[in-house]
Amino acid sequence: xEDVEQSLFLSVREGDSSVINCTYTDSSSTYLYWYKQExxxxxxxxxxxxxNMDMKQDQRLTVLLNKKDKHLSLRxxxxxxxxxxxxxxxxxxxxxxxxxxxxFGAGTQVxxxx
Amino acid sequence: DTGVSQDPRHxxxxxxxxxxxxxxxxxxxxxxxxxxQTLGQGPEFLTxxxxxxxxxxxxLLSDRFSAERPKGSFSTLEIQRTEQGDSAxxxxxxxxxxxxxxxxxxxxxxxxxVL
Numbered sequence: 001x002e003d004v005e006q007s008l009f010l011s012v013r014e015g016d017s018s019v020i021n022c023t024y025t026d027s028s029s030t031y032l033y034w035y036k037q038e039x040x041x042x043x044x045x046x047x048x049x050x051x052n053m054d055m056k057q058d059q060r061l062t063v064l065l066n067k068k069d070k071h072l073s074l075r076x077x078x079x080x081x082x083x084x085x086x087x088x089x090x091x092x093x094x095x096x097x098x099x100x101x102x103x104f105g106a107g108t109q110v111x112x113x114x
Numbered sequence: 115d116t117g118v119s120q121d122p123r124h125x126x127x128x129x130x131x132x133x134x135x136x137x138x139x140x141x142x143x144x145x146x147x148x149x150x151q152t153l154g155q156g157p158e159f160l161t162x163x164x165x166x167x168x169x170x171x172x173x174l175l176s177d178r179f180s181a182e183r184p185k186g187s188f189s190t191l192e193i194q195r196t197e198q199g200d201s202a203x204x205x206x207x208x209x210x211x212x213x214x215x216x217x218x219x220x221x222x223x224x225x226x227x228v229l
Contacts, residue, residue: 043220104156
């Protein structure tokens with residue numbers, strides 16, 4: 001989706017932290033999501049954040065939201081080889097036009113090296 | 115909860131043929147979505163249903179595409195007179211439409227290759 005932008009590639013060493021960034025344009029976005037997609041598979045929901053929050057932590061995952069700059073990030077602590085995948089950021093609004101319609105970014109390919 | 119399932123997982127067809135895909139959502143979910151994903155891109159919204167009503171269709175959904183959800187449970191997506199540009203992964207998702215998070219749970223997708 002052209003309204004959601006992500007960097008295309010991230011290489012990280014096993015055990016380090018990964019930070020994946022996303023910017024979005026829809027100011028009415030109410031929920032922002034992170035999904036993970038492994039090769040040949042569907043999308044797996046990782047976490048989401050409501051727009052009135054600025055941080056959410058869930059085990060190794062930390063989501064940071066800067067609503068003023070429309071910037072979202074996902075930090076993965078102690079990155080493992082099993083974290084190698086494509087990560088998608090998505091936004092969902094609450095206007096009549098955008099309800100239920102997720103806008104996805106193009107995805108960030110994360111490669112974890114030993 | 116068995117998750118969202120899709121059938122078939124892979125489909126190879128010749129240009130001009132019709133294909134039909136099926137999606138079975140999570141049983142208590144009243145909303146069902148279809149997306150298309152091409153290589154190197156994120157999923158693009160095609161259409162969605164609330165129960166059996168098709169509430170919105172994207173401009174991506176040409177006249178050759180039709181989707182149904184006759185009893186508000188499973189859904190089918192049919193592509194008539196397939197073209198090579200239809201080659202993509204077709205993803206189905208469902209959500210519990212409570213007006214809250216609308217978190218969508220995705221199926222494994224149907225990968226279509228049009229020769």
